Amino acid sequence: MSNPNAYRLHCFAQSGNSFKVAFLLRALGQPFETVFVDYLNAGATRDPAWRASVNEMGEAPVLEDGALRLCQSGVILTHLADKHGAFGGDSSDDKREILRWLLFDNHKFTSYFASYRFAKAFGAAPPDPAVMAWLKGRIDAAYGIVEQHLQGRDFIVGHTPTIADFSLSGYLFFPPEESGLDIAARFPRIAAWADRLKAIPGWIAPYEVLPGERIAPRW
Numbered sequence: 001m002s003n004p005n006a007y008r009l010h011c012f013a014q015s016g017n018s019f020k021v022a023f024l025l026r027a028l029g030q031p032f033e034t035v036f037v038d039y040l041n042a043g044a045t046r047d048p049a050w051r052a053s054v055n056e057m058g059e060a061p062v063l064e065d066g067a068l069r070l071c072q073s074g075v076i077l078t079h080l081a082d083k084h085g086a087f088g089g090d091s092s093d094d095k096r097e098i099l100r101w102l103l104f105d106n107h108k109f110t111s112y113f114a115s116y117r118f119a120k121a122f123g124a125a126p127p128d129p130a131v132m133a134w135l136k137g138r139i140d141a142a143y144g145i146v147e148q149h150l151q152g153r154d155f156i157v158g159h160t161p162t163i164a165d166f167s168l169s170g171y172l173f174f175p176p177e178e179s180g181l182d183i184a185a186r187f188p189r190i191a192a193w194a195d196r197l198k199a200i201p202g203w204i205a206p207y208e209v210l211p212g213e214r215i216a217p218r219w
């Protein structure tokens, strides 16, 4: 029987943006139900009815918190950190820094990697080598910036994990063969940081928490 007080997370297995939210909910000890969004087989996010009733932006994740329905992982993470008083930074300086990294993540760090991985693992047709080469250059640049930032730091902002870490790490826990990029070998500080995040109570592998079938990389 469903719990009327639980959060409802619209999401699917391959979505690292959804994983960011699932991981934070678990770290906060908050129960949630998942609502499967059939993006890969049915293109649910492009359905006008889905957009009208769930998210006009046509994206997962969407979090229902009672009557409130939120999209954009950065907004959802901020809402949850504020509401539960954890992982939101210790000061207004921290909060500004967190926002800066959330914006960088959404524009570059997550988005180029997610696009590359999607084309390589789940696209309907073989990826265009020129597009992949361009995306890889953008990934290298964005990952290089985070690698540099992590020099002498355990976490992205301050000395303890914040939602900036949950956001930037959203795609790092999927099997490396999906992207075909050996991030751990090329960016050792990022790999060590991801291992530190795995030690946060509540961490779980994405395919163990998000609904939907796991798919073998197609290309």
Ligand SMILES: N[C@@H](CCC(=O)N[C@@H](CS)C(=O)NCC(=O)O)C(=O)O
Pocket (backbone or CB within 6 Å): 014, 015, 016, 017, 018, 039, 045, 046, 058, 059, 060, 061, 071, 072, 073, 074, 106
């Ligand atoms: N900036 C958004 C990105 C969300 C996003 O790209 N979601 C993907 C799944 S990971 C999606 O639903 N894409 C559907 C589509 O593009 O049609 C966020 O952080 O929530």
